[in-house]
Amino acid sequence: MKRVVVGLSGGVDSSVTAYLLQQQGYEVIGLFMKNWHDDSVTISDECPWLEDSNDAMIVADKLAIPFQTVDLSEEYKERIVDYMFNEYEQGRTPNPDVLCNREIKFDVFMKIALGLGAEYVATGHYCRKGVIEKDGKEIYQLLAGIDGNKDQSYFLCQLSQEQLSKTLFPIGELTKPEVRAIAAEADLITADKKDSQGLCFIGKVRLPEFLQQKLKPKEGVIVEVPESMDAYNEVVPQFETKEQELSFYSKKPEYHISDGKIVGKHQGAHYFTKGQRKGLHVGGTVAPLFVIDTDVEENVIYTGQGKNHPGLYRRTLFVKQHELHWVREDMVLAIGESLSVNARIRYRQPLQKATIYKVEGGAFVDFEEPQSAITEGQFVAWYIKDELVGSGVIS
Numbered sequence: 001m002k003r004v005v006v007g008l009s010g011g012v013d014s015s016v017t018a019y020l021l022q023q024q025g026y027e028v029i030g031l032f033m034k035n036w037h038d039d040s041v042t043i044s045d046e047c048p049w050l051e052d053s054n055d056a057m058i059v060a061d062k063l064a065i066p067f068q069t070v071d072l073s074e075e076y077k078e079r080i081v082d083y084m085f086n087e088y089e090q091g092r093t094p095n096p097d098v099l100c101n102r103e104i105k106f107d108v109f110m111k112i113a114l115g116l117g118a119e120y121v122a123t124g125h126y127c128r129k130g131v132i133e134k135d136g137k138e139i140y141q142l143l144a145g146i147d148g149n150k151d152q153s154y155f156l157c158q159l160s161q162e163q164l165s166k167t168l169f170p171i172g173e174l175t176k177p178e179v180r181a182i183a184a185e186a187d188l189i190t191a192d193k194k195d196s197q198g199l200c201f202i203g204k205v206r207l208p209e210f211l212q213q214k215l216k217p218k219e220g221v222i223v224e225v226p227e228s229m230d231a232y233n234e235v236v237p238q239f240e241t242k243e244q245e246l247s248f249y250s251k252k253p254e255y256h257i258s259d260g261k262i263v264g265k266h267q268g269a270h271y272f273t274k275g276q277r278k279g280l281h282v283g284g285t286v287a288p289l290f291v292i293d294t295d296v297e298e299n300v301i302y303t304g305q306g307k308n309h310p311g312l313y314r315r316t317l318f319v320k321q322h323e324l325h326w327v328r329e330d331m332v333l334a335i336g337e338s339l340s341v342n343a344r345i346r347y348r349q350p351l352q353k354a355t356i357y358k359v360e361g362g363a364f365v366d367f368e369e370p371q372s373a374i375t376e377g378q379f380v381a382w383y384i385k386d387e388l389v390g391s392g393v394i395s
C-alpha cells in the first residue's frame with residue numbers, strides 16, 4: 001500500500017483530499033502544521049490555529065488515520081515573515097502564499113512527510129498534476145483546477161519538477177460544491193466550514209495592522225498626479241530593436257512631487273501598494289484615488305483619480321534572470337527566443353495574452369493589452385492552455 005501524507009489544515013478541501021485518497025486505497029497520514037506563534041508580532045487574538053488543528057484532528061479521527069502536528073513556526077518566521085517585512089520596507093509587495101508553498105508546504109513540510117516514509121504529499125489545492133513523456137523522460141505538468149472559480153495553480157507557480165513529482169492534488173478534478181457534497185456525504189465536520197482566505201498564516205489579521213508592528217510609521221505626503229501625465233511621460237522614441245522597445249515600455253515611471261499637487265498625508269509609504277484604494281483617507285475628489293506609485297526613500301505616495309488613470313497602466317514587465325522560474329524545465333527559452341503565452345499578474349486575474357522575450361539578464365513579459373497595477377515583488381505566472389509553465393518575480 002502506498003503511503004501518502006496529507007496536509008490537513010482543518011478545512012473542507014484537505015479533509016476531502018484525505019478522504020478521497022483513502023477511498024483510492026492509499027495509506028493516509030494527516031499532518032497539521034503550526035506555522036505561527038511569535039510573541040513579538042501578534043497575528044490574531046483569536047488564535048485560529050488551535051481551532052483549525054482541532055478540526056483537523058476530528059477529521060483524522062473520523063477517517064481513522066494517524067494524525068500528527070508539526071511546529072514549523074521557526075522556519076516560517078525565517079523564510080516568510082522576515083522576507084515579507086523586508087520586501088515591504090523596500091517598497092515591494094511580496095506574495096506570502098506563493099512563497100509559503102515553495103518554502104514551507106512543498107519544502108520543509110514535504111521533507112518531514114517523506115521522512116515518515118511517504119511516497120507523496122497531498123494538499124487540497126484546486127489544481128491538477130499531469131505527466132507526459134518526452135525523450136524517454138517523465139515530465140510533470142502543473143494544470144489549472146477544473147473549477148475556474150477556484151483554480152489555485154497561481155499559488156503553486158514556483159514549484160519545481162522535483163516537488164511536483166512527489167505531489168498529489170486529488171480535488172483538482174472537482175468543483176467546490178462537489179467537494180462540499182462529498183464532505184457532507186462522508187459526514188466530515190468541515191463540510192460547511194467557511195473557507196479560509198488570503199494569507200496562509202495570517203488567517204484573520206488585517207495586513208496594515210500586521211505591518212505596523214514591525215515597520216515604524218513615518219508621516220509623508222500624498223500627491224495627486226493629473227491624468228494628463230501618463231506612465232512614460234515622454235515622447236515615444238524610434239526603436240531600433242525589439243529589446244529597446246520592451247525596455248522602454250517596462251520602465252518604471254519616475255514621479256516627482258512637482259508632478260502633481262499635495263492632497264493629504266499618510267503614515268508610511270511602505271504600507272501601501274500600487275493599485276491600492278483603501279487607506280488613503282483623502283476626500284473631495286470626483287473619482288476615488290488609487291495609488292499609482294510609492295517612493296519609500298522619499299516617503300511619498302503618488303495617486304491618480306479613478307481606475308482608468310494612465311499612471312496605473314503598463315504594457316510590459318521585466319523578470320530578472322535569478323527570479324525567473326520554469327516549472328517546465330524543458331521549455332526554458334534561450335536568449336533571443338520568444339514564446340506566446342497567457343499570463344496573469346495576480347491570483348484570479350483572467351488570463352491575458354502576452355509574449356515572453358528572453359534577453360540577457362532576464363525576460364520581458366509583453367502584454368497585448370496594458371495591465372493595471374503591475375506591482376514589483378508580485379509574481380507573474382504564464383500558461384499555455386491550462387498548463388502553468390513558468391513564473392517570475394516582477395522587478
Ligand SMILES: Nc1ncnc2c1ncn2[C@@H]1O[C@H](COP(=O)(O)OP(=O)(O)OP(=O)(O)O)[C@@H](O)[C@H]1O
Nearest residue numbers: 007008009011012013014031032033123124125196
Ligand atoms: N496548517 C496547515 N497544515 C497542513 N496543511 C495545510 C495547512 N494549511 C494549509 N494546508 C494545505 O494547503 C492546502 C491549501 O491551503 P489553503 O490555505 O489555500 O486552504 P484552503 O484552500 O482553504 O483549503 P482547506 O479547505 O483544506 O483549508 C490545504 O488544502 C492543505 O492541504
